[in-house]
Amino acid sequence: MIVSPKNAATERLVCPCLSLIVSLFLAVGVSLKANDYLTEVKPILRENCYRCHAGDQPKSGLRLDTAAALIKGGNRGGVIIPGNAKSSALIEVLTGTHAQIPPMPYRDTPLSPEAVDTIARWIDSGAHHPTDEIPEEHVHWAFKKPTRPLPPDNKTRFFAKNAIDHFIFSRLTDSKLLPSPEASREVLLRRLYLDIVGIPPSTDAIDAYLTDYSINATEKVIDELLSSPQFGERWGRHWLDIARYADSNGYSIDSPRSIWRYRDYVVDAINGNLPFDQFVTEQLAGDLLPQPTRQQLIATGFHRNTQINQEGGIDREQFRIESVVDRVATTGSAFLGLTIACAQCHDHKFDPIRQSEYYQFFAFFNNQDEPTIETPLEHELVARDKYQAALSHLEKAIQESESKIQQRIFDWEKHLSEADIQELPASYRIILTKPRELRTGDELQELLDHFSEENEAHQALMKRQKDLKRKRPRVTTTMILRERDKKRDTHIHIKGDFTRHGEKVEPGTPSILNPFQGSDRANRLELAHWLASEENPLLARVTVNRIWQQYFGRGIVETENDFGTQGIPPSHPALLDWLAIEFIESGWDVKALHKKILMSTTYQQSSKVSASHAMIDPDNRLFGRQTRMRLESEIVRDVALTAANLLSTRIGGPSAHPPQPKGVMTLGQVQRSWKPDEGENRYRRGLYTFFWRATPHPALTVFDSPDAFSTCSRRIRSNTPLQALTLLNDPAYFEIALVLADRIKSLNCDSDKSRVKEAFRICLSRFPSRAETRHLLAAIQAPDRSESKDKWLFLARILLNLDETITRE
C-alpha cells in the first residue's frame, strides 16, 4: 500500500508516442542528409548503450562500442540493415516497437526522437564508418581514483556556508531551482539532536539555543553533540546494521551468543573518533596487527556476526563455506559498495569482476578459526581472582594432605610381612613387591587413591575442591577471528557449488581496482591495508555517501550499496569526490566529515516541499530541501522514553530485555524465554535491545529494523497499520504514556492551556500552533475525560502517536 512498484504505465505511454514521432521522422528521413558516425552517432551510443553493450561481456553478446561490432550484431543476429533503418532491429528496440525485445535502453529513459533520428539517418545512408576504429578504454567512474574538484561559484543569493553548498546550489541553478529557506530554529535543533545523538533536545536545551544570539550558536550545538557519548550510540547503530550484528546464532536453533563486546567496540570507536582507516583495519584484521590489544581482537567480531547453524545432520563444511560467502559479500558491500557476491557462480554479469577474482577475494576469508575469548569485566576479574586464591589455597591443603598419606603408606609398608602382602589383592601385591624406586607414577597413584579413599579428612578437601570448581565464576566472552597457521587451499567453486572444485587460487583483489601489493600468501591484514588506502577509489566515496544518506535520506549515489555499472550514477559526482578527498586528506577524520555536512546551508534547509520543488524535483535528487524522515525503530522508542523522562543514559554492557507483547517467542523452532528487565535495564536505548534473529523484538521489526541476516546499508521506511497498533496499544508504549501523563500532570503550569503547550513541546521540541492548541484543549476537555488522570493520559497518548513525534523534519 505504501511503496508503489515502479510506475510502468507512464513508460508504456511514452513509447507509442515516441514511435509515432519517430515514424514521422522516418517517413521524411530519406530527404535528410547523411551524417557522421564519429561525431554524431557514436556519442549517442556511448551515452546510452555502452553500459551494457560494450567490453568483453556485452549483454546479449552485442557490442555497440565500434561500428563494425554493431554491424556484426549479437546473439540474436544482425541489428541493422545498412540502407534500411525502418527494418533495422536497433531502431525497433529504440522506439519500443520490436516484437520480442523490450524497449531499450532497458528500463531507462527512452532516447529522444532526435537521437533516434540521427541513428536512423546514419543507417539509411549506408552506415558508413571508419575502418580503423578501436574500442575506447572504458573505465567506470567509480573504479577511477577521485581527484579534487574545484567548487563552482555560488550564483544564488543564498548564503553558502561551505563548499558543499557551492556544489549543491550550482546544480540547482542549472535546473532553475533555488535552495529552500533555512529550517526554523526549533526544527533545526530537533533535527540536529535526532540526527547526531538520536534523542530530542530537552526544553532547557531548546531555551538555551533559542536565546543564544551568537553567530556560532549552531556550531556550538553541533560540537557539543558530536562529542557527546550518545553520538557513538546513534551512529554505532548504523554501523551495526552493516555488520549484521545480533545476539543469537540464527538459523533454526537460534541459540543466544555473547558478542556485545563488539557492539560496544563500535560505539567506543566512533565516540573516540578512531580514524576510519584504522576502524576498517581493526575490524577486518585486528588479530593480525602486531601485539593486538584486546579491543583490536574484539573488533574482529565484525565478521563473526555470521549465522551459525546448529541443526542436527548438517554438513559442517557447507555452513563454514556459507559464512565465508557471507563475509565476502559483506566486505564487498560494506567497504567497496560493490556486489562482489554476484560473481560467486559466474563472472559478474555487469561489473568487471571475474569468478576467479571472487575466489581470490574469498581466499582471504578461508583461513580463520573462530574462537571465543574471555574478556572479563572489572567485577568479573575481582571474582575470578578471589576464586583463584581460594582454589590455590585448597590445592595446597590437598597437597599437604597427600604427602601425609604418602608418609602413612610408607609406615604401613614397613610393618607388612611377606605373608601380609600375599593376602592383598593381586594389583597391590604386584606394586608392593617392587622396590619403591621402580614403581611407576600410576602405581604410586593407585596406592595413594586407595589410602585417601579411606581418609575422611582428605575426602572432605577433595569435595570442597570439586564444589568450588563447579562455582568457577563465569566471565564475559566474545567471538573473534583468528588466522590459522595451516592455510586452507582455495579453489574456484564451479557454478558456486562448494562440492565442485575448479582451479586453485591465491588471495587477491579485483584487478579493476587499485593494484594489490600483498605477498604471495597474503592475509586479511594486507587486504585491510589495500582497502583502507588512499589509492582505493571506493572506500572513501562509499563511506561519505553513506553518511550523507543518513542526513538526507538519499545518497549522492542513490544505490548506496552498488557503485558498480548497474548502480545509479551520482547526482553530484564532483561533490562526492570533493567529500571523499577531504575525508582522506583529513586523515579519515569521521567527526570532521560529519561537521562539514552539518554546518552546510544545504543540511540546514527546511524540509517543507515548495511547489516548484515538487514540480521539478519531486524526489529531491538535487537536495534543494531537507527531507522529513520517519525515525528508525530504536529511536522511535528512545524519543518516547525521553519524553517520559525514563530513558537510561548508561552506555554499553550486556543486551537488555525491554517488555514485549506475550506470545512473540513462540514463533521460533526452539522456544526462548523473554523475561522483561526491571529497573534501569527496562529503559535502555533501543540499540541495546537483545536481538534474537528468529524472533526479534516486534517493536523493532515493525519499524523496519534490519533482520541481521545479511549486511544492510539502508533501512526501508515503511508506514503500516501494524506501526499504528504498536504505538496505540503495545503495553510497553502504554506504560510510557502513563509515565508521561504523570510528568505532564506534575508540570509547573497554571492552566490546562499552558500544560498542553509545555507537554507538546516536550515531545515535539516546539510550541503548538494556535490551531493545534485549540484542538488539543478541546480533545482533553471532553466530558468523559473530566478526571485529570484520563485527561493527561489522553494527551500523552495523542502526543506519542503523532506523525511528527516519530519523524525528523
Add this chain to the structure above:
Amino acid sequence: MNSSPLARSTRRHFFSQCGLGLGSVALTSLLRQEGLAASAHSAAPHFAPRAKNVIYMFMAGGPSQLELFDYKPDLVALNGQAIPDSYLEGRRFAFMDSSFKERSKLLGTRREFTQHGQSGMWMSNLLPHTAKIVDEITMVKSCATNLFNHAPAKLFMNTGSGQFGRPSIGSWVTYGIGSECDNLPGFVVLQSGPRGPRGGAVNWGSGFLPTTYQGVPLRGQGEPILNLTNPKNITSKSQRDLIDSVNQLNLQRLVETNDPEISTRIAAYEMAYRMQTSAPDLIDLAGESAATLNLYGVEKDKPSYARNCLLARRLVERGVRFVQLYHTSWDSHGGPGETLQGDFEKVCHQVDQASAALIIDLKKRGLLEDTLVVWGGEFGRTPMGENRKTTGRNHHIDAFSMWFAGGGTKKGFQLGETDELGFSPTEDRAHVHDIHATMLHQLGLNHEALTFRSQGRDFRLTDVHGSVLHKMLA
C-alpha cells in the same frame, strides 16, 4: 479506504478549509498518495488471473510421500536390501556422516494403498478423508528441491532461496497484486502443532520488500494480532477519539509540510482501527454451523490445525490474498516422537480431515474456483530407512509429493512420476522454482516480470529459473 467516513471528511476538510491557503501541490500529492494506496489494493496483474487467493498448507518437517501418496510396490518387495550404488553416487544427504557408516537399506512402506475416485488416484489408508477428495486435486509426485536441512529448505520453499533476507511468496504476491481486504492484512499466517516452524518469521518475511508485505501471524490464543486490543481501561470510544485527534493533528501537519507520508500515516491509523474490530470478528466462530464445525473437526476454543483451516476459509471470504498454514511436525526420522508408526499416524490424523474439509467447504461456497490450495512440506523422505530401533526415513530432496486444488488446476490429475524406488522423478520434474512460477502464473503474475531491485540487481522469487507447469493447469 475511500469509503471510510474519516477519509471522506478528511478530503472534505481538505477542499473546504485548506484548499485556499495550501499550494495545489500538497493537494495533488495527497490525491496521488490515495491513488497509490488504492492501486496497491487492487494492483493489476500481468494477465488475467485464474485464482484470486492462495491457501498454502505448509506441512513443516517434510511428510513422507512414500507413506502417503507415492505407492511403490517394488520398494516393498526390496525391503531390507541395500540400495544399489547407482542411486547414491554423487548425492548428498542430511546426516551424511551417520548415514554412510552403514550402507542404507531400502524400506518398503507398511501402509496399505488403495485407489480412489473416478481418477483412481492411489492414496494410503492413513488419509481416509483426503482419499475422498482425490477427484478435486492435482497430485504432483515429481517435486524436487535443492536443500536438505529443515531451516534452509523451508526458506527455499518459501522464498526460492536458502539465504535469509529474501521475500516470501506471500509477500511477492501481495507486492504484485495487493489485497482485496481493507480491514485485515493481505498475507496472514496461522500455525498449529507442538512448536513453531524452523526459521520462524523469516518464512513469511518480506525480505527486502517493504514490511507492508510481510505475513502477519494470526495467533491461536490470546490476541489474534499483536497489540490488537486496546490498553487496559481504554474504552472503544476513547480509542476512536484518540485516533480522530491524532489524524486531525497529522492533517494539520500535512498542510504545513506537504509531506505525502503523513496521509499514508492517517490511512494506516484508520486501517489499524478497522483491524481492531475485524480481527476479533474473524476468529469468532459463533456464526459457524455445527455441521461446518464437524466437517473440519473443530473443537470449540481449542487451537488446532482444523480451526486454522476454517479460519483460512473465513480469511479468503474476506478477500485476504494469501493465507499460509503451518503444521508441525512431519520430521519422521524414527527416533522417539518421530517414528513412522505411531507418531506419523498422529500427524496424519491431525491434518487429514480438516485439509479435505477445506476443499469441500470452499467448493460448496463457490470459493474453490478462485482459490489456489497448496498442500506440501519443504522436502520428502528417502526410500531408505534409518537404522534405529524404530523406523524412520531421512530427508530427501530429489523426489517428493505435493497436492494442489482449485484456482485453475486440473481435477483428479497426477503430474510426474518417480522411478520404482521413488528415488528420482522419471518425468515432469517439478522443481520448487517451477512450482513458484506456476503459483504466480495462476494469480496472473509472470514470474520473470515480478521483480524488485535490491543491492544493485533485480530479484525474482524464482531467481533465474522456473517454468510454469502448464500440464497441471486446467
